[in-house]
Amino acid sequence: MKHMKVKKLDNFVKITKIINITNRMKGMLLRMLKDASVVKKLFLVFCLVSLIPLLISVLAFHKSASKVLEEELGAYSAEILKQVEGRLSSFILETERMANMIRYGESTLNFLNLTKVNDDLFTIQTVGEIRRLLWSIGSLRSYLAGIYIINDHGLSVYANPDNRLVRADYSFEAQAWFEEIKKNKEFRLYPVQEQDYVDGQPTISYAGRIFDVNRNQERGTLLINFNPDVISFMSKDIQLGQSGYVFLMTPDGRRVSPAGMFPEGLIGLPPFTEAIQREKGHFIIPYQGVKTMVSFYTSPSTGWKIIGVVPFEEISAGVQNVRFMLYVIVVLAVALISILSIFLSKAITKPLKQLEQNMRQVESGNFTAAVEVWSGDEIGRLGRRFNRMVSELARMREEIYSSKLREYKLNMLHKEAELKALQAQINPHFLYNTLNTITCIGEVNGVEDIADISGCLARMFKYSISPNHHASLSEELEHVNAYMNIIGFRFRDRIQYHLNVPSYLLGSRVVKLTVQPIVENCVNHGLGPKLGQGNVWIHIFAREGCLLIRVVDDGVGMTEERLAELTKQLELPGPFEARMTEHIGLMNVRQRLFMHYEEQGTIRMSSRTGQGTIVEISIPLELGEEEERHVQRIGRG
Incomplete structure (x- = not known):
């Protein structure tokens, strides 16, 4: 896992370097082409358009061919390694037959019963028979280094080629390798170890526990030792390239035989350790500065790894031939593309160069001067269109400037006229109702209230005709108060007015x-x-940067159809022309709010028949400095 993380980090660093190099090359190329001639640019474009797909195709083909050849070579190497496994399996099978002859012999079973060596006839006959058996079996086997039988009472009998004696003080039971054999029980082939109980020479051992069928239990151990050269002989004539070799390794990385090659530096590499965990396969790894192919196969009979190592170049002659042919194709293609690109670039840019020479005549600073048109092809049509474009742009610039100026002036006059017209539309409408009120009061009560009504009316007209479009909320509420005073005279206190507004x-x-x-x-x-009795309430408050004015009455209300019609008119986007004879004041207010605040100024209504109506106005809150500080103090509180 750690190796994979390091590999990913290395790949990321490589990709970052490639990106940086690409960006630098891109910057250099742009600087080189900035002032380059059109011939060079076209030549570069032709080369890039032609060569990039070619190079990509060549690289893809080379990679694909190399991959296929690598797989073929890996499969070929695996088949060679299977030959070693075949020889190893035959050797184990033959040794197993030899072991069966020994462990199932009657003399062997008799020896397992001995608890000590003495001079009685049975012991002498038993030891003599088993030694003759071991000598008869071992004398015909090459590479045999000795056969040893050790019973569970600590007695041993053996036969080796030179009649070398086993150390008298040697205890097999005390050795870790002997304990491993007893623990595994089944017969198997063990890797190289020193024969320290005889002369310390390295041996390969085929060993296992002897099962006494008469007593149905294990009662001894059979040890058949071979010269390690028997393992080297199995891969002696296996050829991998010129300098390749085959070696055997235990799953935990120990060598099976001391003879032959054993690349400890390769075995210690993390990629090798990671890949070798599989049953079989192949991979390519750099080793000692050389690209090396490693093939491996796990022996089913021993669990050992049969590994073949060979420099990749020695077995990849096909890849080299493909690479050489691709190089030849690329060189020929580059040469042909370069010649064609130069020819086409000059053919295209020759008329442009002639046009450039004619256009230099207008480089005196008069950028509106027309170019001289001398041909009827695309370049000639380009010149004529350029001339028309220059003159048309000059004319359009003047027209657009004048048109925008007129449009701005007309828009300002139109807005001013709309404001004045809306105010004038409200004033006569209210004046008509007020005059009716004064007439009614004069007829019923005489003239004693005329002065008060006239004073309120004068204040209202003075407020209405003032030239300013905006006023303070207190001034607007004074205007409402004057109106309600007049209404009080008209309805004789039947309508009550209530105001709720923070100071x-x-x-x-x-x-x-x-x-x-x-x-x-x-x-x-x-x-x-x-x-x-009726009531009018005005509630004014601030919320989320908006000033909300809510006017509530408990009058007759309106039907749902009428409310829907008014709501539809109020919710129309943008300015509009009111087409209602009733509620003209409401529509005028909506129109002026839009003209001053656009979408931020809104009016909403709700009503129920017999219960009254609510009208809510929302506009952006605009406070003076003193009021702003007061609001901030309230927020902090």
Whole structure:
């Protein structure tokens, strides 16, 4: 896992370096081409367009061919390694037959019963018979280094080629390798170890426990030793390239035989250790500065790894031939593409160079001067269109400038006229109702209240005709108060007026004539037709940067159809022309809010028949410095 992380980090570093090099080359190429001639640019384009696909195809083919050849070579190496496994399996099979002859012999079973060596006839006969058996079996086997039988009572009998004596003080039971044999029980081939109980020479051992069928238990150990050269002989004539070789290794990385090659430096590499965990396969790894192919196969009979190592170049002659042919193809293609690119570049740019020479005549600084057109091809048509474009751009620039200036002036005049027209539309409408009120009061009560009504009316007209479009909230509420005073004379206290507004909002700026037309609608359409007492409430408060003005009455309300019609008119996007004869004040307020605040100025309505109507106006909150500080203190509190 650690090796994989390191490999990924190395790949990331390599990719980063490639990207940096590519960016630097791109910057250098752009700087080189910035002032290059069109001939060079076209030549480069032709070469890139032709060579890049060619190179990509060649590289892809080379990679694919190399991969296929690598797989073929790996499969070929694996088949060679299977020959070693075949020889090893035959050797083990033959040795197993020899072991069976010994462990199932009657003299062997008799020897397992001996507890000590003495001079009685049975012991002498038993030891003599088993030695003759061992000598008869071992004398015909090459590479045999000795046969040893050790029973569980600590007695041993053996036969070796030179009649070498086993050390008298040697205890097999005390050796770790002997304990491993007893633990494994089954007969198997063990890797090289020193024969320290005789002369210390290295041997390969085929060993296992002897099972006494008469007593149905294991009672001894059979040890058949071979010269390690028997393992080297199995791969002696196996040829991998010129300098390749085959060696055997235990799963934990120990050598099986001391003879032959054993590349400890290769075995210690993490990629080798990781790959060798599989049953079989092949991989390529750099070793001692050489690209090396490693093939491996796991022996089913021993679990050992049969490994073949060969420099990849020695067995990849096919890859070299493919690579050489690809190099030849690339060189020929580059030469042909270069010649064709130069020819086509010059053929295309020759008319452009002639046009460039004619255009230099207008380099005196007069950039509006026309170029001389001398041909009827694409370059000639380009020159004529360039001339028309220059003159047309000059004309259009002048026209657009004049048109924008006129449009701006007309737009300003139109907005001013709309504001004045809307104000003028409200004033006569209210004046008509007020004059009716004064007439009614004069007829019923005489003239004692005329002065008060006239004073309120004068203040209202003075506020309405002032040239400013905005006023403070307190000024707007004074206008509403004057109107409600006049209404009080008209309805004789039948309509009550209630106001709820925080003092710090009185200095906020609003569009003039925003609240009074709404209150007038409440009086005329909601409370006027109602029998009995009526009320108008005005609640003003701030929320999330907006000033909210809510006008509520408990009048007759309106039907759902009428409310839907009014809501549809109020929700139309942008400015509009009101087509209603009723509620004209409401529509004028909506129009002026849009003109001043656009989409930030809104009016919403809700109503129920017999319960009253609610009109809510929302506009951006605009406070003075003193009011702003007051709001901040409230927020901190």
